[in-house]
Amino acid sequence: MSEETGLFDYLEKGGKLTSPGNAPPRYRAELMRIMASFVDSEMAGAAGFADCINDAPGIAERIAASRVVLEKFDHAERVLKIMADFGANAERYQSVHPWAARVDRDMDLGARRQPGDMRLNVFYYPLAGWTDAVVMNVLMGAATIVQLSELSRCSYQPLAEIFRDILPRETRHAELGREGLKKIAGMGDAAREKIRQSIDYWRPRVAATFGAADSPRFALLERFGLRHEANDALLKRWAGEAETILAAF
Amino acid sequence: MPQAHWIEQAGGKLLVMAQFYPLRVSDIRRETRDAVVVTLEPPADCAGDFKFIQGQYLTFRRRFDDQELRRSYSICAGRDEGVLRVGIKQVEGGWFSSWANEELNVGDTLEAMAPMGNFHIPLDPDKKRNYLAFAGGSGITPVISLIKTMLAEEPQSTFTLVYGNRSANAIMFREELEDVKNTHMGRFNIVHVLETETGEFDLFSGILDREKCDMLLERWVDAKNADFAFICGPEPMMLAVAESLKAHGLSESQIKFELFASAQPGKAKKRAPKPQSAGGSVCRTQVILDGVRQDFDMAKNGQSVLEAALAEDMDVPFACTAGVCSTCRAKIIEGEVEMQANFALEDYEVERGYVLTCQSRPLSDRLIVDYDQ
The missing domain is CATH 3.10.20.30 (Beta-grasp domain)
Structure with missing residues (x-):
């Protein structure tokens, strides 16, 4: 195993892997897990948001929502291509899970992994109308930016490059959300009350996407160069940004 | 016809897994004592599948003792050259590389997948960019593909190569690199760093470690105006170069790594023992x-x-x-x-x-x- 030990040393010092042939088995497995979680979250997120296009009040909002859906599917496809380089059956993968399936809105999944696909739990909860969808998009959009910035540094260079490409578009999705929210907030007290209710619903669920503060897996991922900053540090950064964004509402 | 792995889907539909094509060996050139450059010809009806991007590699498969081995080797030709060539350096104990160096003949067939890899950036003929590359030993193979293609396709760009080797007779593509210099006068520079030879300047002898890179970037190679840097070689060298480049102002997204074949195990591993008889529940x-x-x-x-x-x-x-x-x-x-x-x-x-x-x-x-x- 000395070849592998040397490679882990290289990774710990910031080295990059560049093809499936370079990846030792445990590294491969953890990388696949990260990719599956991203692909499934984009697939499930886009599938859920697609239903909300018809709830949008005007053409501009419908275009914005359609764009978010289109681009999230595109992001899923790009990462799935990398999974395919590692042997995943990309064609079959796309239809293996019911991406639009949701649980009851009142259910509390916590941070426990659900059976089935690897989407973040936040994408298991149903959206309740346009305002709710926009609030979710604003909060989760901010979380996605924090999480993608972290993964843009990951040691599998082809994946890091895709995340760096995707990041500006996900940033734009979050901006579109904030613009939409501003518009809704201008529609009176009742609309603002609805926003507040949705914030109360989504804030803890989005916070849970950052995972446990003491995740034992983090040490392994850090050793592989797949992660750099701990879950609680990322959560804190998101919480600060969410606070700033939401202060206006 | 290309050979393919097929698996059966539930509905009876067949699906392609990984496709291998038979490539004819049309030339073998001994490049150094322990490295060959193999020229390959894809079947006429699959030529399009082998249009590569600079810096990509081919994955070969071959059976040794009833076990299939797969190995990847970088393409070492420019895109404009119209040929498909790979460089194969013999690794001690490596089955595939030893076989390719010792037993492969012109006229033989090698099975390979279409080119893969993303050790490249999009090119733009209107751009005037400065590229740096650091290659160690056989890490030159994808880099020479980059150099030739990028100088040909971006006529205003420049390329500086820092190339580390154990000794002068271990340098792969020495003459070819000189030719590139003459073809693209003034746009291509090479800095050779040799481990075992002490030249006039200490700067050009020794290994490409952090100290050496810092010295080179401070005194000889202009990192400040570099748009992108490419690194391929042994892992410690790649780390040292990347750290040094970052310390000299390059960002992570301007640095492209290519980890080459040495990271792959050289030998096939034996299959698991035969199953025991089944008895209980x-x-x-x-x-x-x-x-x-x-x-x-x-x-x-x-x-x-x-x-x-x-x-x-x-x-x-x-x-x-x-x-x-x-x-x-x-x-x-x-x-x-x-x-x-x-x-x-x-x-x-x-x-x-x-x-x-x-x-x-x-x-x-x-x-x-x-x-x-």
């Missing part, structure tokens, strides 16, 4: 993860190996649980399992004992499954 199972061995009993006709390991609170990897993504792949060290579905592993992996644990149920009374291999 319970299988004594051992699962190895991150070097830790855990033993438990599992029913033969109940849970999958993955489910059983999860029930034992082991943090084993998995994602789709449908036999599609291959995240839960592991190797059977002892015993036998039956896979209900397999939409991801290829024949050669199954032959070597790999299984999808989400789809595997034990047939034998004893089973050892290793996620670390």
